[in-house]
Amino acid sequence: MAKKSNNGVGYxxxxxxxxxxxGHSGNPRGRPKGSLxxxxxxxxxxxAPVALNDGxxxxxxxTQKAALLRLREKALKGEVRALDRFLYYAMAMSGDAHGGRH
Known part of the structure; x- marks a missing residue:
């Protein structure tokens, strides 16, 4: 630990x-209004909307729905990781986030 001198100046x-x-902030301008x-x-x-071909x-x-539809397609085609993720989301929405694992 650093020693303080008599004038109170130090680390x-x-x-x-x-x-x-x-009464003055260290960052007077702060985050600009409207910045996300x-x-x-x-x-x-x-x-954000996207166009997709359905039949x-x-x-x-x-975009969210399109991503979920793509995940569903991959899961139905037999991709194990996509199926695992899709079932995980389904169980999380039903309230069982562990998916039956203990």
């Missing part, structure tokens, strides 16, 4: 003239 105690003044965080960007991306017909669905 963790900067000189008085360089400390933040009372990751969660908001993710939500907007998942809700030869073009359909517009959300």
């Amino acid at each position: 963790g105690s900067p000189p008085l003239h360089s400390r933040f003044k009372r 965080n990751f969660a908001t960007d993710l939500k907007n991306t998942l809700l 030869g017909r073009s359909r517009r669905v959300t």
Whole structure:
């Protein structure tokens, strides 16, 4: 641990003239208004519409729904990882997140 000198200046105690003044933030401009965080960007991306072909017909669905439909297709074709993930989501939505594993 660093020793403090008599004037109170040292590690963790900067000189008085360089400390933040009372009532003033260390980041006065802060985060700009309207800037989005990751969660908001993710939500907007998942809700964005995309076009997909469903039985030869073009359909517009959300990105989230399109991803789930793709996962379902892969699971039905026999891809084990896709089936495992799809069943995991199904069990999580039914309230059993462990999927029968203990």
